[in-house]
Amino acid sequence: MTWEKYEHDMQRCSRCSYCKYIPWRYAGNLDFIEGCPSAARYHWHAFAAGGKFNLGLSLMRGEIEIDDTFLDVLYKCNMDGSCDISCKVGQDIEPLQHIQELRIKCVQEGHLIPEHMLVIEGLRKQDNMMMADRADRGKWADGLDVKDLSREKADVLFHAGCRYSFDEELWPIARSGIRILQKAGVDVGIMGAEESCCAGRAYELGYAGELVKYCEHQRDVWRNTGVKTVVTPCADCYASFAVLYDKIGQKPEVEILHITQYLDRLIQEGKIQPKNSVPAKVTYHDPCHLGRLAEPWIHWNGKEYKPGTMPIVLHDPPKKYRRGTFGIYDPPRNILNTVPGLTFVEMYRIREYGWCCGAGGGVIDAYPDFAEWTGAERLREARAVGAEAIVSACPWCKRVFMDAAENTGDAIQILDIVELIEQTL
Amino acid sequence: MALTNDEFKALEDIVGTEYITREPVIMESYNQVWGNKLAFGHKRHNPPAAILLPGTVEEIQRIIRYCNETGILFKPFARAFENVATKLSNDRGILLELKRFNRILELDEKNMHAVVEPFVTVYQLQDAAAKVGLYTGKPGVGYTASVISLACCHQGMTISQLYTSGYGRNVLGAEWVLPTGDILNLGAAGREGGWFCGDGPGFSLRGILRGRAGANGGNGVITKCSVKLSPWYAGPPTSYDMEREPGKALSAGRLKEVPGNYHAVVLSFPTTEQMMKASTEIGRAELACIVAPSYLYTGFMEEGNDEFWAKMQAESEKDPTRISRSVLIILNGHSNRELAYRKRAVESVRAKWEGYLDEEYNDPQMLAMMFQYQMWSTGIGGLRRTGDFMVSIQGADGSTEMHLNYRPVEFEAFKPFRERGNIVQPDMGMSYRPMEHFSLGSSGGIATGYDPWDPESLAAAREYMNMVYDSESPFRRFSYTNRGAMMQVEEIEHVHQRWGPIYDNADIWLQKVRNMLDPNRVADWSGYIPPEYNTDGK
Numbered sequence: 001m002t003w004e005k006y007e008h009d010m011q012r013c014s015r016c017s018y019c020k021y022i023p024w025r026y027a028g029n030l031d032f033i034e035g036c037p038s039a040a041r042y043h044w045h046a047f048a049a050g051g052k053f054n055l056g057l058s059l060m061r062g063e064i065e066i067d068d069t070f071l072d073v074l075y076k077c078n079m080d081g082s083c084d085i086s087c088k089v090g091q092d093i094e095p096l097q098h099i100q101e102l103r104i105k106c107v108q109e110g111h112l113i114p115e116h117m118l119v120i121e122g123l124r125k126q127d128n129m130m131m132a133d134r135a136d137r138g139k140w141a142d143g144l145d146v147k148d149l150s151r152e153k154a155d156v157l158f159h160a161g162c163r164y165s166f167d168e169e170l171w172p173i174a175r176s177g178i179r180i181l182q183k184a185g186v187d188v189g190i191m192g193a194e195e196s197c198c199a200g201r202a203y204e205l206g207y208a209g210e211l212v213k214y215c216e217h218q219r220d221v222w223r224n225t226g227v228k229t230v231v232t233p234c235a236d237c238y239a240s241f242a243v244l245y246d247k248i249g250q251k252p253e254v255e256i257l258h259i260t261q262y263l264d265r266l267i268q269e270g271k272i273q274p275k276n277s278v279p280a281k282v283t284y285h286d287p288c289h290l291g292r293l294a295e296p297w298i299h300w301n302g303k304e305y306k307p308g309t310m311p312i313v314l315h316d317p318p319k320k321y322r323r324g325t326f327g328i329y330d331p332p333r334n335i336l337n338t339v340p341g342l343t344f345v346e347m348y349r350i351r352e353y354g355w356c357c358g359a360g361g362g363v364i365d366a367y368p369d370f371a372e373w374t375g376a377e378r379l380r381e382a383r384a385v386g387a388e389a390i391v392s393a394c395p396w397c398k399r400v401f402m403d404a405a406e407n408t409g410d411a412i413q414i415l416d417i418v419e420l421i422e423q424t425l
Numbered sequence: 426m427a428l429t430n431d432e433f434k435a436l437e438d439i440v441g442t443e444y445i446t447r448e449p450v451i452m453e454s455y456n457q458v459w460g461n462k463l464a465f466g467h468k469r470h471n472p473p474a475a476i477l478l479p480g481t482v483e484e485i486q487r488i489i490r491y492c493n494e495t496g497i498l499f500k501p502f503a504r505a506f507e508n509v510a511t512k513l514s515n516d517r518g519i520l521l522e523l524k525r526f527n528r529i530l531e532l533d534e535k536n537m538h539a540v541v542e543p544f545v546t547v548y549q550l551q552d553a554a555a556k557v558g559l560y561t562g563k564p565g566v567g568y569t570a571s572v573i574s575l576a577c578c579h580q581g582m583t584i585s586q587l588y589t590s591g592y593g594r595n596v597l598g599a600e601w602v603l604p605t606g607d608i609l610n611l612g613a614a615g616r617e618g619g620w621f622c623g624d625g626p627g628f629s630l631r632g633i634l635r636g637r638a639g640a641n642g643g644n645g646v647i648t649k650c651s652v653k654l655s656p657w658y659a660g661p662p663t664s665y666d667m668e669r670e671p672g673k674a675l676s677a678g679r680l681k682e683v684p685g686n687y688h689a690v691v692l693s694f695p696t697t698e699q700m701m702k703a704s705t706e707i708g709r710a711e712l713a714c715i716v717a718p719s720y721l722y723t724g725f726m727e728e729g730n731d732e733f734w735a736k737m738q739a740e741s742e743k744d745p746t747r748i749s750r751s752v753l754i755i756l757n758g759h760s761n762r763e764l765a766y767r768k769r770a771v772e773s774v775r776a777k778w779e780g781y782l783d784e785e786y787n788d789p790q791m792l793a794m795m796f797q798y799q800m801w802s803t804g805i806g807g808l809r810r811t812g813d814f815m816v817s818i819q820g821a822d823g824s825t826e827m828h829l830n831y832r833p834v835e836f837e838a839f840k841p842f843r844e845r846g847n848i849v850q851p852d853m854g855m856s857y858r859p860m861e862h863f864s865l866g867s868s869g870g871i872a873t874g875y876d877p878w879d880p881e882s883l884a885a886a887r888e889y890m891n892m893v894y895d896s897e898s899p900f901r902r903f904s905y906t907n908r909g910a911m912m913q914v915e916e917i918e919h920v921h922q923r924w925g926p927i928y929d930n931a932d933i934w935l936q937k938v939r940n941m942l943d944p945n946r947v948a949d950w951s952g953y954i955p956p957e958y959n960t961d962g963k
Contacts, residue, residue, distance in 0.1 A: 011468055011878055012812025014459035016506055016805060017569055023675050024568035025667050025801075030549050043444065043478055043524070044451045045505070051454035057468060058453040069450040089676045091809050092729045307734070309847040311876040312810040318731035323674045352675055 003056060003101035008304070009093035010060070012313075013053035019083035019095055020048045022353035032348040032381050035082040037356050037374040046073045049083035049095035056098060066111045074102055075113050076370060079204045079361030080288040085324040085352045092313065092321060103206030115366035116205050123210060127196040130166035138192030140164060140171040146178050147189030149225045154189035156181065157227040159241075161234030162197050163395035169402070170395050176422040177233045177259055183425060184271040186262075188231070191221065200240030200289070205362045215245045222254045229255040231262050233418055235287035235394035236360075238328075239294050246297040258290055260393050260417060264331035267338055274424035277341030280413070282420075283387035284332055284344070285378060285401075286354035287394035292324030324352035332393050332417055339424050347381045355381065358404070359396035368403075375404035379412055389413035391420055428474045428517070432495055436477060436519070439487045444478040444525075451476065455520060458508045459813045462877035463886055464914045470512050473520040480525045482602065482648045488521065489646070490606035492947040500949035501646040503543045503571035509579075509641045509952035512914055518949055526648065529553055538597055540651045543573040550652075551801070560657035562589035567805045577647045579639040579952075584799050588714040588757070589655040593639075596631050600649035604943035612651065633938055641952025644942050658757045659684035667797075674728045680797040682789060686757060687714075688764055689796045691786040692775050693751040703778035704752045712770050715755040715799050718748070730809055751786060753795050811876040815886060838899050842889050847882040848875040896923050914951055921954045 018024075020039040027033050034040035039048040046055060055073065058064045077099060084096035106112070122131035138148075140160060147154045158181065164174040181188045199207075199214035218241070222230060230252070232238050238258040245252055257265075266272045286292075300319045307314060329351045336344050349355040358364065358374025379401060382390040390412055392398055401414045428436075428447065437445050446452075452472035461468050474497075479485045485501075492499045498518035502510040511520060526542035529550060533539065534557040539550055548568040550561045562583030564570055572592070575581045581593025589595070598612025611630055634647075667678030683689045694700040708716045727733040740748075754771055758764030775781075785791070807814040842848050875886035892898045913920045925932025935954045940946070946956045 008878075011462075013457075014506075014805070014808045014812055015457065016567060016808065017504065018567075021569075023678075024548050025678060025797075026675065027548075027552070030552050044446060044454065044476070046451045046454035048454075054454040054457040055450060057457065061469070063469065064450050064453055067450065069448045073450060085675065088729075089674075090805060091812070093812075306876070306879070309845065309881065311847060311849060311874045311879065311882050312734060313730055313876075314734055315731055318735075319729070321729055323676070323728070325672060325674050 001097070001101060003098065003105045004060060006053075006056065006094060006098040006101060007060060008313075009095070009098055010053045010057035012091070012093055013050050013095075014091070015045075015050055015054075016090065017045075017048065017050060018086045018090060019050050021086060022082070022349050023086050023089045026353060028348040029384070032355070032384070034377075035086050035349070035353060035355070037080070037082075037358060037370070037377070038077045039083075040377075041370055041373055042076060044073075047076065049087065049099065052077075052099055052102065053093075053095065056102060066106060066109070071106065071111055071113060074099070074106065075116075075205075075362060076367055077361050078288070078356045078358060078363050078371075078374065080356035081292045081324070082288075082353060082356065084322075085292050088321055088323045092319075094321075100204070100206075103204070104208045105206075107206035107208075113205075113362070113366050116362050119362070119365050120202060120205070120207055120210070123197055123199070123202055127214075128162040128166060129197055129201050130162050132166040135193055137165045137195055138190065140168075140174050141178065141190055141192065144175055144178055146182070147187075148192050149189040149227065150191055150194040152189060153226055155187040155227060156189070156229045156231055157222065157225060158188050158190050159195060159198075159230055159232040159234075159237055160190065161232055161237040161395065163236075163399065164234060165195065167395060167399060170398060170416075173395065173398070173416045173419050174233060177231075177418045180263065180272060180418065180422055180425065181231070181266075184266045186266075189225075189227075191225075194221075196221075198234075198237040198240035200236050200244050201362065203240070203244055204360070211240075211244060212248060212250075215240075215248060215250045219245075219250060219252065222252065227254055229257060229262075231257050231259055233259040233393070233395070233416070235290035235294070236396060239289035243294060243297050246299075258294070258328055258331075258393065260290070260332040260335060261328060263417075263421060264334045267335060272421075272425060274335075274339045274421060276424045278339050278420065278424060279341040280388045281343045281345055281386055282336060282389045282391055282415075283347050283382050283385055284336060284350075284417075285347070285357065285382070285390055285392040285397055286327075286329060286332075286351055287392055287397050288354065288356050288360055290332075290393055291327040291329060291354050292352050294328045295322050295324055295326045298322055327352065332391075335417060335421060336391065339420070345385050345387055347378075347385050347387075349381065357392070357394070357397035358400045364396065364400060371400050372404045372407055375400035376408050376410070379404055379408070379410045382412055383410070387412065389415055391415045391417050393417045428497065428519075432497065433475060435491055436475065436488060439484055439491070440477050440479050444480065445475060447475040455505070455511050458505070458511065459808060460508045460815065462813065462883065463815060463875075463890070464508055464917050468877075470508065471516055473511070473513055473518055474516060475519045476522055477519060478522050478525055482600070482608070485521065485602050485646050485648060486606045486608070488519075489602060489604065489947070492519075493605060493945045496945070496947065498947055498949050500642040500951070501543070502642055503574050504546070504569045506567070506569060509914060512951040513949050514916060514951050514955075521646065523646070530649065531651075532557060532559075534559065537654045537656075538651050539654055540649055541572050542649060543571055543647060545572050546570060547572055547575065554654050555657045555659075556661045558657050559654040560585075560589065561652065561654055562586065562592060562595070563800055564592065572652060573647050573650045576650055576652050577635050577639070579641055581635065581639070584717055585655075585715055587708060587711060587716065590653070592652065593631075593635055595653040596634070597651040597653055599634060599647050599651070601634065602646040602648055604645045604948040605945075633942075639952070640939075640948075643948050643950045643953030644939065645948060656759070658686035658759065676728050679790065680793040680801070682793045683796045686759070686764065687796065687800075688756040688758075688768060689792040690754050690756075690771070691751050691783060691792070691795070692754060692771075692780040693747065693783045693786065694778055694780045695750070697746075697749050699778045699780070700750050700752050703774050703780055706774050706777075707754060707771055710770065710774075712756065712767050712774075713754050714757045715753065717753045717755075717799050733809070747783070747786075751783065753799065755796060755799060807872045807874065810874055811878070813877045814872050814874050815890065816872055834899050838892065839889070842885055845885060847879065848873055848885045848889060894918055894920060894923060896927055915954060916951060922958055 022035040045051040126134040160174045199211045203211035241256045358371035364371040456472045501521040523543040527544040531540040562585045575592035582591045601609045669678045756767045876882040921932040
């Protein structure tokens with residue numbers, strides 16, 4: 001659907017402002033009621049999803065044009081989908097998809113963010129979002145005894161993703177992931193330097209064509225390597241493979257798992273068993289792309305109608321909206337709850353209404369100060385529930401949290417669930 | 426007419442660069458609210474010339490004084506969930522968004538009151554108050570309603586009015602920046618005696634501050650307000666976390682049981698009239714904290730419209746009159762003994778009017794859901810159906826008898842619209858019922874559904890609304906002073922001018938008050954009364 005197709009939604013946004021907050025009835029602490037980082041950080045209603053509906057309608061009516069302020073509003077947004085979840089507690093409209101389509105429109109018309117142009121240029125030349133040399137992509141696995149699926153066969157492909165592949169500080173986590181799988185007896189391999197970007201982030205920036213291109217490439221790779229399962233430790237990659245590819249009609253033919261799902265399965269099957277005690281109070285941060293944004297895509301073909309003259313908008317056949325219910329929330333929690341000595345404590349904004357780390361939607365590239373502010377807010381929340389460590393399951397989250405902690409002097413321990421589990425084995 | 430660069434610079438000097446904007450893109454997000462299409466024919470009304478986020482009372486005073494010097498119109502708002510909040514009477518108007526005033530300044534457990542700033546919501550205050558055993562009334566609107574808007578500026582009724590009274594009557598004191606920029610302290614705060622009493626020893630100008638309909642940002646800025654609190658009989662709100670079954674959407678979260686020291690029951694009667702009589706007796710005897718329509722299935726927010734419709738269809742197939750013959754009673758008590766007494770008393774009223782307990786409606790979880798919706802947290806379910814609704818006719822404060830007499834009038838007046846079907850009232854046959862309570866000072870509103878994007882439905886809604894505003898219509902004085910929750914846009918609907926003569930020329934007095942407070946006519950009057958009527962009578 002193009003942005004104009006969301007006119008219905010633009011018209012029916014009521015300006016209730018629920019998109020700015022987590023669903024109020026679930027608020028455990030009103031100091032942490034904000035849901036949308038953009039609306040919380042910046043002052044004006046335009047920065048909320050509801051405001052963007054207003055801008056969409058005004059754009060359609062010719063009241064405004066796309067200018068620098070418009071782009072500022074549109075791109076200082078993490079695309080984290082908190083707005084979408086809160087809105088849909090009370091409405092049947094699509095705030096996140098509307099923002100997505102506005103971004104695609106901007107890119108198609110040449111309204112570009114310079115920082116994103118550099119990243120996309122890097123993607124087009126080097127197949128990654130880190131503006132790094134493609135030849136270095138497999139270096140993270142140097143010295144690991146792991147199959148190279150560009151030459152060998154394995155049941156499982158471990159897709160590291162761009163961040164793990166090029167962020168050297170995070171390499172140990174990707175390496176841990178491989179070691180754990182191998183310890184569990186999984187027949188696993190990697191693509192090394194031949195691995196490519198999932199293109200989910202590019203799509204979020206509005207570069208829709210990149211998603212199609214890389215989706216086709218990944219599907220070719222999976223087909224050619226003959227893998228049965230693709231496992232990724234990156235939430236962004238997971239959401240791209242499992243959700244966005246399906247959204248564009250290219251649902252993968254192989255099993256797609258985030259590593260937390262796989263580890264949860266391996267623990268339940270008794271193939272790995274956390275043994276070493278981690279005597280710490282730990283909280284878990286739901287990555288947006290593993291949580292609400294990982295909910296399977298729902299295809300719906302039908303028509304909107306009203307019964308007789310009754311003023312209620314219905315759908316034939318009945319339409320199920322993506323309300324975040326079926327994101328990946330339990331596997332990481334299941335894993336943490338198997339760790340001896342670990343005291344698990346929840347933050348206030350969790351699961352469907354988790355607070356973003358700050359990286360999403362290209363914010364980490366174009367507005368790093370905003371990304372860090374968002375990450376620091378999450379660390380503050382972790383502190384508020386007494387956590388000594390915050391655990392996540394995505395390299396983008398870990399990167400932002402590390403930067404935020406360094407710049408704010410927060411000493412909280414920041415862990416990925418993979419490295420935590422390896423400690424226990 | 427836009428602000429000149431010099432004017433903008435002067436305002437910028439007051440609040441700082443970060444807290445002012447006149448970017449057209451930003452302005453477009455302050456002029457689109459539900460209800461606009463009905464009022465203006467477009468989703469959009471004229472944007473402001475600038476938006477400011479003042480951070481201190483002094484800044485507000487300086488802004489207003491500058492407006493007095495230059496003739497710039499101003500309007501303050503808190504949460505802006507209605508078109509009267511951001512509509513300006515001319516293009517040379519600025520909005521003061523009060524989001525930087527977001528603190529609960531005092532929560533006095535002993536004297537049972539709280540002092541809040543304008544951006545504090547009812548939900549925030551409810552949450553904070555419940556932690557110390559106190560409660561602020563539950564209005565019929567959503568989570569983000571501002572306490573000060575309800576108490577001082579706008580609709581101030583509450584569903585729990587029987588024991589909390591209404592917001593508009595619970596003001597103990599206020600810090601009020603007048604349209605001249607001067608500060609007036611109301612209530613005891615004016616005498617530096619704390620906030621404990623609104624009627625003395627300091628000034629009590631609550632009637633002028635708010636009156637019945639409120640000035641809706643048209644008579645200055647309330648920067649602090651003390652509101653009376655009532656006892657909260659159960660534990661802290663963490664006890665009331667919403668629960669839902671695995672795989673259910675967030676909107677399916679429900680309170681599992683009615684908390685301790687409260688009791689909920691739905692009484693059903695053979696006829697609507699018997700239900701109304703019984704309700705009145707229970708209300709008058711002040712036995713209950715809430716006497717309200719029994720929402721039953723159709724009042725709750727389902728996952729989406731399709732799910733809601735399926736439930737509604739199933740319900741209407743059972744007995745379409747069941748809702749209109751039933752009433753929800755919520756009782757409270759400081760002790761088991763007090764609660765038991767109230768239960769017995771309600772039981773005797775039920776027996777007297779031949780009431781009975783419908784088993785399905787008195788399912789414990791159903792009662793807990795009703796408790797949640799009436800006492801604690803709700804969203805605005807009515808907006809999902811089409812993105813809009815109108816709070817149509819709503820009786821002004823009046824006796825229960827007035828409402829009882831009024832109900833058949835409204836029922837008949839709405840009949841042709843009901844038959845056409847393109848605007849609806851969601852009560853399955855019972856046209857009018859006081860929403861807020863059945864006791865003295867009864868008042869209520871009906872959320873009427875229509876589709877602003879369906880030309881026929883919109884036309885029907887306007888036709889009905891025009892009838893409501895017509896002082897010669899069957900509604901007569903019941904329509905004054907509001908359509909529903911005071912959401913009239915005065916320059917469109919001319920409510921005061923139409924109805925003032927019927928009410929002892931109240932509009933003239935209101936205009937005098939307005940002009941006395943605002944001699945330079947810089948306070949926006951879109952939701953209030955114009956400084957003078959135009960020569961064409963409007």
